[in-house]
Amino acid sequence: MADKQYFERVNAYTWELPKWFDARMQVPARLYCNEQIFDLAFRDKSIQQLINVAMLPGIVKYAMAMPDVHQGYGFPIGGVAAFRYDGGIISPGGVGYDINCGVRMLASTVRHEELAPYLEELLTVLYQNCPSGVGGKGAVRLSQKDLERVLERGSEWALAEGYAERADLVRTEDGGSLAGARADAVPPRAKERGRPQLGSLGAGNHFLEIDVVDEIYAPDVAQTFGLVQGCVVVQIHCGSRGLGHEVCSQYLRRLQGAPARYGFTIPDRELVAAPLDSPEGRDYLAAMFAAANYAFANRQVLAHCARRSFEKVLAGKVRDWRLRQVYDVTHNIAKIERHRVAGREQRLVVHRKGATRAFAPGHPDLPEVYRQTGQPVLVPGSMGTASYVLAGAERAMEETFGSTCHGAGRMMSRRQAKRSAHGEDVRAALRRQGVMVRSGSMRGLAEEMPQAYKDVSLVVESVVGAGLARRVARVRPLAVIKG
Amino acid sequence: MGHWQELEHTADLALHVWGGDLPDLFATAARGMFSLLVDLTAVPATQTLPVKLAAPDVETLLVDWLNELLYWGERERLAAYAEFEFAVLTPTTLQATARGGAVSEYCSYIKAATFHNLEVRVTTEGYETEIVFDT
Secondary structure, three states: OOOHHHOEEEEOOEEEEOHHHOOOOOOOEEEEOOHHHHHHOOOOOHHHHHHHHOOOOOEOOOEEEEEEEEOOOOOOEEEEEEEEOOOOEEOHHHOOOOOOOEEEEEEEEEEHHHHHHHHHHHHHHHHHHOOOOOOOOOOOOOOHHHHHHHHHHOHHHHHHOOOOOHHHHHOOHHHHOOOOOOHHHOOHHHHHHHHHHOOOOOOOOOEEEEEEEEEEOOHHHHHHHOOOOOEEEEEEEEOOHHHHHHHHHHHHHHOOOHHHHHOOOOOOHHHOOEEOOOHHHHHHHHHHHHHHHHHHHHHHHHHHHHHHHHHHHHEOOEOOOOOEEEEEEEOEEEEEEEEEEOOEEEEEEEEEEOOEEOOOOOOOOOOHHHOOOOOEEEEOOOOOOOEEEEEEOHHHHHHOOOEEOOOOOEOOOHHHHHHHOOHHHHHHHHHHOOOEEEEOOHHHHHHOOHHHEOOHHHHHHHHHHOOOEEEEEEEEEEEEEEO | OOEEEEEOOOOOEEEEEEEOOHHHHHHHHHHHHHHOOOOHHHOOOOEEEEEEEEOOOHHHHHHHHHHHHHHHHHHOOOEEEEEEEEEEEOOOEEEEEEEEEEOOOOOOOOOEEOOOOOOOEEEOOEEEEEEEEEO
């Protein structure tokens, strides 16, 4: 296990473990964080997991961890690793079980004071219209053929079915529809799990939140993003539900023999991988993209349900109830991207496991509307605390393959959280802070207590200090729905 | 009779499991997993679930077994299983009957049993292993 002494401090927010630390490392390991978070990273197995990632074949530059890093089950959460497209690998554990878990933000010009008399009613209607909870059935009934279309087209399916506006797709990573998705690569059991669940939040740390914009740091950028001080926004955090989990499980299983077949070793079975140009590697990529499309469609349907709820409660009572999309980001994914490495543009398979893409101003993959500002980056805090909207910056392109953090990052185990408080106490404490909560599970609520997470403002300070992103706005919660 | 202990893990759930023999290990791992989701004493014995699996090694078989139970637990209404009988259990094949029934809620959520650092070890008392669950 690496001690802090082996790390070199490259600058105020960057720490590097040289690859001579372990002969199996192909590249150094890097953490992007301030000193306080650097110390926290040694309290669990994050560092060893990061070192394990550095051992994978075809890895380029560094195995990286963002400041919300914590122990995972293979890759650390907050991990970023890119592999050569030619001769490199793809690793389901580098994406995770919740493929395309991500965040969507919708903004409005509804002022907090306008909403206040109707907030409780709105929360109730949202809780009814946006299904949540373990095994929860979704808002949409799908036939087998519908599901195949969802898998292959993602948000484009939602647009065709009337759940989206074109502007929503423009303001979604990859237009909410990854080319190369194949429904036939998705195992039948995954489809069976996913068919009844489209349009549902799920459980765990997933949520739908009503927030108010309480601080603007970059007024011009905030205006382009549609964020107005004192006005209400909605955040939706969820992923690909049972379909994604099943795709990950089954491909982890299918790939177990791949390292031996293709002549490489891995330090942990959960890091199993296959060459991208192998049959199993190609199938996994296609299935993972299909599951990602399902998650984009899922968040799109939930956004539609949120819009219907706002309309039902607020139409005629506020000036303009409408919700306009800011952006939708994914934080569990692997993508084929072009990046400059050692002066040369290379095609890479970039894995982001609890990390968010943060493309800088001018990037051709950004929609025209955000080409000058850089990509919106949505960083939800823990329940009841602030969330941040950032914009991608040039240093991210140079240092981290255009990546940054995804949230606050846990630091207390679920076991410890359950022992420290009851769900009812957590709900009461949030109520005293002025945050209303609807939750299906009290014990689940205890596990998600704010104290179980790092301070998101420190995480944001680290990515801003490292030049990976800049602050645009902060939002604070008014009401939360948790599964 | 096997036993389990919940381990500290920052974001997920993890168990250390001991069993006198392989069936005991597999049954205890399943009971331990469901104990993270429900009160085991409140699980009814109204449903039986036949399970038949084959895998290349015992660790994969264990992951398959636990994920199979999770799948059936979530499939229609929520269910949990607390009693298990094995007609066949070798390191690569399993035929079992799980007994359990519908429950009103899960207090936590497990996406899957993972392969992380998974190793089924033979000891002087039988078998032991540590399993991490993604939540």
